[in-house]
Amino acid sequence: MPPSSLRVVYAFAREMHPKTTDIFIQYGTAGFRTKASLLEHVVYRMGLLAVLRSRCKNGRTIGMMITASHNLEPDNGVKLIDPDGEMLEESWEEIATRLANVSDNDLESTTEQIIKQVNADMALKASVYIGMDTRYTSPRLAAAAVHGVMALKGTAKEFGIVTTPILHFCVKCRNDNTYGTPTEEGYYEKIVGAFKSIRQKLPVCGNYNTTLYVDGANGVGGKKLNIIKKTLDGELDLVLYNLGGNGGKLNLNCGADFVKVSQKPPVGVEHVPYQRVASLDGDGDRIVYYYVDESNNMQLLDGDRIATLLASYVTELLKGCDVTDLRLGLVQTAYANGASTKYITEDLKVPVTCVKTGVKHLHHAALSYDIGVYFEANGHGTVVYSDVTKNTIAKVAQEGDTEQRKAAQLLLSFIDLTNETVGDAISDLFLVETVLCARGHDVRQWMETYNDLPCRQLKVTVEDRNAIKTTDAERKCTSPESLQERVDALVSTYTCGRAFVRPSGTEDIVRVYAEADTQESADKLAAEVSQAVYDLAGGVGDRPTVSA
Ligand SMILES: CC(=O)N[C@H]1[C@@H](OP(=O)(O)O)O[C@H](CO)[C@@H](O)[C@@H]1O
Numbered sequence: 001m002p003p004s005s006l007r008v009v010y011a012f013a014r015e016m017h018p019k020t021t022d023i024f025i026q027y028g029t030a031g032f033r034t035k036a037s038l039l040e041h042v043v044y045r046m047g048l049l050a051v052l053r054s055r056c057k058n059g060r061t062i063g064m065m066i067t068a069s070h071n072l073e074p075d076n077g078v079k080l081i082d083p084d085g086e087m088l089e090e091s092w093e094e095i096a097t098r099l100a101n102v103s104d105n106d107l108e109s110t111t112e113q114i115i116k117q118v119n120a121d122m123a124l125k126a127s128v129y130i131g132m133d134t135r136y137t138s139p140r141l142a143a144a145a146v147h148g149v150m151a152l153k154g155t156a157k158e159f160g161i162v163t164t165p166i167l168h169f170c171v172k173c174r175n176d177n178t179y180g181t182p183t184e185e186g187y188y189e190k191i192v193g194a195f196k197s198i199r200q201k202l203p204v205c206g207n208y209n210t211t212l213y214v215d216g217a218n219g220v221g222g223k224k225l226n227i228i229k230k231t232l233d234g235e236l237d238l239v240l241y242n243l244g245g246n247g248g249k250l251n252l253n254c255g256a257d258f259v260k261v262s263q264k265p266p267v268g269v270e271h272v273p274y275q276r277v278a279s280l281d282g283d284g285d286r287i288v289y290y291y292v293d294e295s296n297n298m299q300l301l302d303g304d305r306i307a308t309l310l311a312s313y314v315t316e317l318l319k320g321c322d323v324t325d326l327r328l329g330l331v332q333t334a335y336a337n338g339a340s341t342k343y344i345t346e347d348l349k350v351p352v353t354c355v356k357t358g359v360k361h362l363h364h365a366a367l368s369y370d371i372g373v374y375f376e377a378n379g380h381g382t383v384v385y386s387d388v389t390k391n392t393i394a395k396v397a398q399e400g401d402t403e404q405r406k407a408a409q410l411l412l413s414f415i416d417l418t419n420e421t422v423g424d425a426i427s428d429l430f431l432v433e434t435v436l437c438a439r440g441h442d443v444r445q446w447m448e449t450y451n452d453l454p455c456r457q458l459k460v461t462v463e464d465r466n467a468i469k470t471t472d473a474e475r476k477c478t479s480p481e482s483l484q485e486r487v488d489a490l491v492s493t494y495t496c497g498r499a500f501v502r503p504s505g506t507e508d509i510v511r512v513y514a515e516a517d518t519q520e521s522a523d524k525l526a527a528e529v530s531q532a533v534y535d536l537a538g539g540v541g542d543r544p545t546v547s548a
């Protein structure tokens, strides 16, 4: 039986943030994400849960980010950040789902059950950092989050509009003061400070040009770059587009996801042949690069390409430090272009791990290397360095010969420039710019490293997407019966063919991916596999068509 003060809390919840829908909502790959109008009670309850999580972590700070990332404006979402700045531990996802879906009448008893289940010490202090993206529905949801935190007597600190990675960074810093200062300014200080320090060591050379165009997706990332831009002292000339003014709508025909999936340049950005453009997503945790060539064709430099660029540069610096016993590895998902995997293993001779979609899986696998570079093809990724790595490099920076010290100091600044907590468009942008500048490369030279296999992604709507079960890091499907056989048969008729299907964790659809030696073949294979999914996995609506 809860104390009477908690009774008041639940009555308050019913009144202020009532559950107005019976639609089941699940904590998925990216937390809860759906129409903003269905989320208020969910966010309030996540405020309660964040307090319990903090109490289970000895009062360390937990983060709550209100965002639906690359989704369009009417959506929103919420996800929790664990004390080291990483995604919420998987075993709590089911608890979050349970708490979000109970009726208002059962909220009280369910919260009590959870307190017992996780053994939360309710006498402890609890701290929750709350951030939000630029959606017009975000302030209202952030207020619901604060109410949830206060209801269980936690302390809420609001960061206002920040990128998702800035919030992850602040949570980490609050719990580990060696990482930095837990404020937005502290983030700029560390990231931009490291970038400037590198630029002083690496003069601009070769074909590298300091002008970079940026597509801000009309979201928070562009706004933050606009603040940073003024402090760069000409080290990098950012030309910012899609900052949310002039009626530009969040993620609409722009942003990293649009560019990657549609394979088209965003609206709102000036086309200048061979000009490097970085395209961010709505909450600033993803980035892809592209340029248009003289025939106005877009050439995409996606997450796979950023991963190879960073991995090869860190390998180079490790050689410069004469450090040979640190294991550098790269982590990808099934969506990684086959040509990138071949280049990494055969040319860079770097080991590759393939894991299930979702950053938490990549991050976790990357931690098993001394230096783990992980990226989803869509541009979400970062680099993580073990303590042994950091100590080894710091030692070389002190004790090595002149050349070794130089390489080690560069690598230390490169580490400072990295937001190790999560993929971060702003940090990744500076990392990429650092490598291109160090090599004196323009965007064409970067593109020359390998040729992507043409690919296509499609969506198929089915009755129940969870009817599709997968194995082997989602590269093979085990149910419904005979679907994999059908996919294998289709793939075998194409040169360099590869295809797989998996249920999306963020949308109510099945995703189809295909690659082959030509764009026509990749498109056709994707369409044929979509038909197989439709036929064998309960497709709804119109059957996908295959163009001749
Ligand atoms: C193919 C693809 O891009 N999938 C995305 C997407 O997940 P799905 O489970 O595929 O819906 O959203 C996730 C969260 O942002 C991201 O981690 C992932 O890479």
Ligand SMILES: [Mg+2]
Residues within 6 Å of the ligand: 069, 070, 281, 282, 283, 284, 285, 286
């Ligand atoms: Mg995002």
